[in-house]
Amino acid sequence: MPVTRWFADAAWLGGDTAATDVLIEAADGRITAVVPGAEQPADAEHLRGLVLPGLANVHSHAFHRALRGRTHRGDGTFWTWRDDMYALAAVLTPDTYRDLARAVFAEMVLAGVTAVGEFHYLHHAPGGRPYADPNAMGEALLDAAAEAGIRITLLDTCYLRGGFDRPLEGPQRRFGDGDADAWGERVSALRPSGDARVGAAVHSVRAVPPEQLGTVAGWAEARRAPLHVHLSEQRAENEACLAATGRTPATLLAEAGVLGANTTAVHATHPTDDDVALLGGSRTTVCFCPTTERDLADGIGPARALADAGAPLALGSDSNAVIDLLEEARGMELDERLASERRGRFRTAELLEAASAGGHAALGRQGGGRIAQGAPADLVAVALDSVRLAGARPETVLESAVFAATAADVHAVVIGGRRLVAEGRHTTIDVPRALTAAIEAVLP
Amino acid sequence: MPVTRWFADAAWLGGDTAATDVLIEAADGRITAVVPGAEQPADAEHLRGLVLPGLANVHSHAFHRALRGRTHRGDGTFWTWRDDMYALAAVLTPDTYRDLARAVFAEMVLAGVTAVGEFHYLHHAPGGRPYADPNAMGEALLDAAAEAGIRITLLDTCYLRGGFDRPLEGPQRRFGDGDADAWGERVSALRPSGDARVGAAVHSVRAVPPEQLGTVAGWAEARRAPLHVHLSEQRAENEACLAATGRTPATLLAEAGVLGANTTAVHATHPTDDDVALLGGSRTTVCFCPTTERDLADGIGPARALADAGAPLALGSDSNAVIDLLEEARGMELDERLASERRGRFRTAELLEAASAGGHAALGRQGGGRIAQGAPADLVAVALDSVRLAGARPETVLESAVFAATAADVHAVVIGGRRLVAEGRHTTIDVPRALTAAIEAVLP
Numbered sequence: 001m002p003v004t005r006w007f008a009d010a011a012w013l014g015g016d017t018a019a020t021d022v023l024i025e026a027a028d029g030r031i032t033a034v035v036p037g038a039e040q041p042a043d044a045e046h047l048r049g050l051v052l053p054g055l056a057n058v059h060s061h062a063f064h065r066a067l068r069g070r071t072h073r074g075d076g077t078f079w080t081w082r083d084d085m086y087a088l089a090a091v092l093t094p095d096t097y098r099d100l101a102r103a104v105f106a107e108m109v110l111a112g113v114t115a116v117g118e119f120h121y122l123h124h125a126p127g128g129r130p131y132a133d134p135n136a137m138g139e140a141l142l143d144a145a146a147e148a149g150i151r152i153t154l155l156d157t158c159y160l161r162g163g164f165d166r167p168l169e170g171p172q173r174r175f176g177d178g179d180a181d182a183w184g185e186r187v188s189a190l191r192p193s194g195d196a197r198v199g200a201a202v203h204s205v206r207a208v209p210p211e212q213l214g215t216v217a218g219w220a221e222a223r224r225a226p227l228h229v230h231l232s233e234q235r236a237e238n239e240a241c242l243a244a245t246g247r248t249p250a251t252l253l254a255e256a257g258v259l260g261a262n263t264t265a266v267h268a269t270h271p272t273d274d275d276v277a278l279l280g281g282s283r284t285t286v287c288f289c290p291t292t293e294r295d296l297a298d299g300i301g302p303a304r305a306l307a308d309a310g311a312p313l314a315l316g317s318d319s320n321a322v323i324d325l326l327e328e329a330r331g332m333e334l335d336e337r338l339a340s341e342r343r344g345r346f347r348t349a350e351l352l353e354a355a356s357a358g359g360h361a362a363l364g365r366q367g368g369g370r371i372a373q374g375a376p377a378d379l380v381a382v383a384l385d386s387v388r389l390a391g392a393r394p395e396t397v398l399e400s401a402v403f404a405a406t407a408a409d410v411h412a413v414v415i416g417g418r419r420l421v422a423e424g425r426h427t428t429i430d431v432p433r434a435l436t437a438a439i440e441a442v443l444p
Numbered sequence: 445m446p447v448t449r450w451f452a453d454a455a456w457l458g459g460d461t462a463a464t465d466v467l468i469e470a471a472d473g474r475i476t477a478v479v480p481g482a483e484q485p486a487d488a489e490h491l492r493g494l495v496l497p498g499l500a501n502v503h504s505h506a507f508h509r510a511l512r513g514r515t516h517r518g519d520g521t522f523w524t525w526r527d528d529m530y531a532l533a534a535v536l537t538p539d540t541y542r543d544l545a546r547a548v549f550a551e552m553v554l555a556g557v558t559a560v561g562e563f564h565y566l567h568h569a570p571g572g573r574p575y576a577d578p579n580a581m582g583e584a585l586l587d588a589a590a591e592a593g594i595r596i597t598l599l600d601t602c603y604l605r606g607g608f609d610r611p612l613e614g615p616q617r618r619f620g621d622g623d624a625d626a627w628g629e630r631v632s633a634l635r636p637s638g639d640a641r642v643g644a645a646v647h648s649v650r651a652v653p654p655e656q657l658g659t660v661a662g663w664a665e666a667r668r669a670p671l672h673v674h675l676s677e678q679r680a681e682n683e684a685c686l687a688a689t690g691r692t693p694a695t696l697l698a699e700a701g702v703l704g705a706n707t708t709a710v711h712a713t714h715p716t717d718d719d720v721a722l723l724g725g726s727r728t729t730v731c732f733c734p735t736t737e738r739d740l741a742d743g744i745g746p747a748r749a750l751a752d753a754g755a756p757l758a759l760g761s762d763s764n765a766v767i768d769l770l771e772e773a774r775g776m777e778l779d780e781r782l783a784s785e786r787r788g789r790f791r792t793a794e795l796l797e798a799a800s801a802g803g804h805a806a807l808g809r810q811g812g813g814r815i816a817q818g819a820p821a822d823l824v825a826v827a828l829d830s831v832r833l834a835g836a837r838p839e840t841v842l843e844s845a846v847f848a849a850t851a852a853d854v855h856a857v858v859i860g861g862r863r864l865v866a867e868g869r870h871t872t873i874d875v876p877r878a879l880t881a882a883i884e885a886v887l888p
Binding site: 065068071077078107235293295297298299300323334335340341342343387389392399400432433435436439440 | 509510512513514515516521522524525551554679737738739740741742743744765766767778779781782784785786787788792829830831833834835836837840841843844845846847848850852875876877879880882883884887
């Protein structure tokens with residue numbers, strides 16, 4: 001079995017500082033040895049700068065990328081954003097969806113994302129009629145990820161109604177399977193290939209009636225598949241849920257068996273103190289999406305309190321208005337600072353953990369997102385020689401990466417031992433060109 | 445007089461959308477003609493992408509750049525940050541200060557900043573003894589700006605005490621001139637050359653006794669020079685000021701004649717409603733520094749309320765933990781969204797205005813920061829072909845630039861008709877190398 005060797009000037013192997021002169025060996029896509037303080041062998045590929053484990057983007061709606069920069073016109077309210085998003089959802093086909101997602105996933109790879117959780121609810125043809133292959137849209141996403149070279153967990157989403165007292169309307173009809181059993185039947189027919197995974201998602205407490213939540217949770221539990229759910233992103237969701245059920249969204253989910261160590265709650269921007277205790281106590285992962293939560297004016301969720309209560313944290317680019325996991329990582333800390341008026345809410349290693357191992361685990365990839373023997377050989381090299389990082393020193397290079405680097409500083413990416421990014425370019429896809437073509441095809 | 449011509453694919457000439465195919469002519473450093481919808485002449489330099497007017501960085505402490513990424517170690521509190529900053533302030537000399545500022549100003553030029561306001565308080569040798577030339581440190585900054593090619597307004601800062609009831613201590617002794625008259629005498633001896641300007645600053649209500657505020661304000665008024673002041677960045681400043689004087693900082697400044705159309709208040713993070721009315725009613729510019737206000741856990745200031753009350757807005761990179769005026773611009777809007785839970789608080793043109801014409805005016809450069817006949821020929825070209833901007837369309841290209849571009853997308857910069865950045869590189873300075881050398885010289 002051929003062995004590949006990389007030599008990193010510095011690498012994060014866990015803990016509060018980076019190791020230096022690290023030799024990393026892999027075979028068959030997995031890391032077989034990690035040796036800090038090594039000599040550089042002649043046959044090792046040199047990864048300059050700081051090497052991080054593959055980053056995990058735990059919450060993505062790939063097609064929203066087409067809206068980047070386009071939803072702020074005039075006074076750019078939440079409603080102009082939703083109008084734009086629904087107009088786009090109305091026109092996508094399996095072909096255009098695949099092309100767009102392929103380009104977006106490739107943009108993620110350029111940013112050092114080696115595993116993505118695609119929260120996928122655009123299932124059916126316009127009007128809600130199933131395609132000849134009822135999983136045509138999900139398969140388009142699986143194909144797109146394979147082409148881009150990224151590991152995907154397709155979080156196939158159950159989305160049955162438009163609100164507590166509203167049916168699916170307009171473009172939303174494309175989202176619906178009728179009921180959770182029909183949803184499960186369709187999803188069970190998905191046959192991911194290679195390293196792709198299928199997980200389950202409840203869109204939100206608005207979109208799945210309480211008595212059907214257990215069906216989705218049961219589907220995930222039977223398969224040991226990850227289960228994701230949007231939670232309390234807006235105050236209006238909390239109020240509507242209380243009015244309709246007498247419970248907060250987190251309480252409703254807990255009673256239906258949706259929370260737990262296999263579950264990821266996305267956002268958790270407006271939980272009550274009891275909700276925080278429920279999420280933490282059940283070891284539910286909470287996925288923050290700071291750049292989207294800023295963009296959509298959601299507010300600042302209690303990340304520190306959730307972590308203290310026992311919830312593992314993860315990060316997502318969500319609307320893909322920004323694709324930069326380093327910015328998401330510092331965003332979680334910096335938004336905490338704005339809300340608390342205190343610095344140093346998270347150690348840098350905690351932020352990196354959320355962007356890597358915490359995220360991989362939330363995507364059903366336990367053991368991923370670490371540079372350690374036995375882990376998948378996913379490596380991300382951050383250059384330290386740009387104007388942004390110039391002057392960084394070894395003792396605080398992790399802080400430099402998290403607080404001063406951007407996705408533009410990622411110069412090399414390895415996924416499963418295979419080089420996907422070299423000198424800042426994707427090895428098989430011209431990403432700006434692919435993005436432009438795919439977006440113009442759907443938003444001319 | 446030789447005429448230079450540039451041809452922009454798109455350019456922001458004011459208003460809510462960009463003009464296309466814009467011919468810009470300049471002579472002797474000023475714009476002589478602006479023609480949208482033009483043919484591209486053979487002798488015009490092509491500026492691809494979107495051309496913006498020169499950006500203004502209204503609030504900088506250049507030397508803080510050396511601390512980037514280094515102040516978050518452990519749990520990185522405000523106090524570890526201040527310890528680091530004072531340790532650095534203790535060791536700078538005129539030579540190392542010039543070298544560091546030259547590199548930092550060059551980094552700003554790469555980011556499209558054509559005018560900087562350097563809030564300068566590190567005046568004297570360690571212990572507080574004046575240098576043989578008492579303005580040696582200020583002149584180092586003026587030289588640095590000239591070498592980097594940036595327009596500077598040196599905001600020479602009066603800093604007389606360590607707090608309401610504390611003298612200057614330790615490294616702070618380097619900041620003090622004894623009293624405001626001595627400060628004025630020293631500053632009056634500064635002879636800026638070329639386009640450099642000298643303005644005045646009151647460090648804060650903590651650092652200048654109330655009865656001496658009028659001396660600084662009078663110095664600025666007599667010279668029609670800009671006057672800047674840190675205001676209500678932390679709640680502790682408000683509390684100490686109330687305890688010591690019975691007034692809020694803004695009230696104290698208003699009574700001393702410090703507020704007005706010639707004045708810029710920096711931060712204004714924690715003003716009372718009355719303070720907002722005072723600032724707006726006096727037409728005091730308020731300079732927000734969102735990336736620093738996040739980093740230092742200051743909180744979110746009421747930018748929209750201040751603008752509604754009549755205060756013009758400007759933007760600054762302050763601690764230079766980030767140098768990216770586009771990020772500051774979107775940061776002001778996005779942090780407003782987090783605080784208000786509403787989108788669309790500012791029109792994109794308002795954000796651009798704060799980053800350009802509003803900022804130039806705050807630096808005593810009225811009429812700058814516009815692409816218009818008679819304005820200084822400062823132009824910034826933002827590429828639209830990176831992964832970040834791919835898919836941008838002409839109708840919303842301003843939104844794309846403000847919400848999706850970064851300093852890394854600035855590929856060409858012209859200052860006073862002279863090309864300072866080409867293909868993303870400074871034409872005379874290797875900026876990463878200069879930063880590394882200058883930082884290692886002071887923080888080995």
